[in-house]
Ligand SMILES: [Zn+2]
Ligand SMILES: [Zn+2]
């Protein structure tokens with residue numbers, strides 16, 4: 663499968679409107695971050711996005727998205743769902759399923775009430791099928807298997823997603839794991855992630871150096887990443903307190919000090935990751 667980082671920024675994005683800090687004024691293209699999202703393409707042509715933030719339209723254009731089979735939501739905060747209307751062009755022929763936990767789908771239905779109402783005279787709306795995913799239920803999309811990974815985001819229960827390609831029947835081997843907006847990973851979720859071996863790629867949220875109530879700091883993200891032990895780890899949902907270059911150094915320091923076995927780097931918008939199917943048939 664191929665994963666494209668559509669956005670790697672926190673809820674404000676970077677630059678933050680009205681902010682004159684060095685990161686918001688940076689000339690380094692890697693310091694421009696849209697709201698956090700990833701696009702996934704399976705080798706049989708399956709396509710899905712995790713979260714549809716406010717810049718989804720621009721992200722879809724930048725990534726050259728031509729098709730979208732499914733939307734997987736982590737939670738219903740504005741920076742993760744407010745671009746959902748822009749999936750319209752992809753839903754003309756077939757309604758697109760939107761998956762999330764019960765609370766996320768409930769809030770999503772309130773926020774996008776017009777999609778579910780019979781009348782919206784003259785206005786277009788995306789054709790979708792909202793689907794509640796209980797913990798422990800896998801969603802199969804062609805050769806891709808999506809498993810929810812329960813996370814805590816402050817007081818909120820949200821989902822990360824673990825995706826593998828062509829796993830043996832009844833399994834979901836760890837290949838790509840996307841954990842954003844976590845402030846805690848329950849022990850059982852580490853077990854879900856570890857099933858079938860350490861992931862090839864982990865994308866995990868790290869907001870900034872200073873601690874935050876509802877997001878991992880860099881150190882907390884590094885510690886969780888160390889326990890997960892993916893071959894390649896990328897930090898996402900980054901705020902404007904640190905430049906890409908600075909975060910690269912922090913990652914390097916952590917890896918050297920702790921003997922981190924894999925690669926660890928900050929994510930950047932537009933980054934493309936090839937993830938081989940472990941069990942290619
Ligand atoms: Zn967020
Ligand atoms: Zn700033």
Ligand SMILES: [Zn+2]
Pocket residue numbers: 737739815843
């Ligand atoms: Zn959030």
